[in-house]
Amino acid sequence: MSARDVVGIERRAGWVVATWHGEIDMANTRAIERYTLDAVQNVDTGLIVDVSALIYMDSAGIRSLISLRRLLEERRQTLRLVVAEQSMIRRALEIGGVTVAVPTYGSIDEATSA
């Protein structure tokens, strides 16, 4: 599967919202990270990545999120993360330290209005 098949991109209230689907591991994480970042233009406030629908994400995916935050910061843009309460990967994100490193919300609406 190419990144295009697993990443959904839309725009909301000045934000780019990327929804990641399926599974993320070291085989596809770089392509997904690049595809997602390419969707963000200079005029956008920042990027919201919704990972709630993922059924698997390992430390390679966590690395990508941290790297996205850094790359956006360099462009004076912000990364926000959406992880629904019942998400299958929530625990991995918490243990991997992502929910501390990246502002995390329970829904896209919360993330855009915060």
Added chain:
Amino acid sequence: LRLAAEGGRWPNLETLATDVIGTKKLPESIEDDLAMLVLRFKTDHPSSSFNATIHAAPRELAPLRRAMRKWMHRLLVDPDALQDVLLATGEAVANAIEHAYAPGVGTVEVNGHVGDGELEVTIVDHGHWREQRGEHQGRGLSLMSAMMDRVRSETTAEGTTVTMSKTLNVAGE
């Protein structure tokens, strides 16, 4: 004969055969030899063991997860534990792919076993680990130990074996 066999329960195949043949329902005039074939259909018992050998390549990770999910589903491992084992195994295999071999060579063996309320996974590579790369490596390892109850790793001249286990809830809970 069919009527004699229908609806009955027998402790084993021999008693079934003797009982059915012994019923007086057989016509007196049977002249041919009578042979009876009794078959037992084994109920499909889920295997408590899992074995896979994969190429040490990132594209092998997703098919390995599919196979392991299937195996754990059949054993009624609860969804949270299943996810934990999947992630811990994925991290261990990813480490072997990244560190044990030059790109594109080598294999990684993954063995799983469930018994006595414990699920154990071993990940075996036959490579020589290159220098570990600090932060990245650390995140994978901390995920592994958070997902499993016990994690140990042993490196010899022949390679590295990671053994991890997790205590399972009783099936169906």
